[in-house]
Amino acid sequence: MTEKHTIYFAGRITGRRKYADLYQRIVEQLKTYGKVLTEHVANPTFEADEDNAGLTDVFIHDRDMDWLYECDVIVAEVTQKSLGVGYEIGRAVALNKHVICLFRSDSEKRLSPMVAGAVGENFFVYNYKEDQLPEIFAKHLK
């Protein structure tokens, strides 16, 4: 029987939403393992929605920190550089959360050593192809 998790999905929002479709496919898989607190990250029109909603920076930060406290696992798609995602990962480590970082192996970018080198008991980094995601999620979340 699959344990139900509370999952914080992190991915780049600011700037180009090149990976929004990928983020949506990841979130759909994560939802089979429990509750995803941050589904909005995978919403391709999110930036525009957020502008319309007029949320303040403090509101967004405090809401996301509450979700970080609440989650038991953070899954971060780190192929697209993002200050917000880096911050969330650091805060999650400080909270002793289970951290899974996903970096696309076909990317021509280099993952920061501050993430790639942080592997440990609760911190995992995968250079992945998309068809490997089901196996990765099953290993950590089943």
Ligand SMILES: O=c1[nH]c(=O)n([C@H]2C[C@H](O)[C@@H](COP(=O)(O)O)O2)cc1CO
């Ligand atoms: O409006 C937002 N809402 C929000 O939840 N975030 C969080 C969730 C994402 O995992 C992360 C993205 O940060 P950034 O915007 O620096 O790419 O920060 C970030 C922003 C700022 O775009």
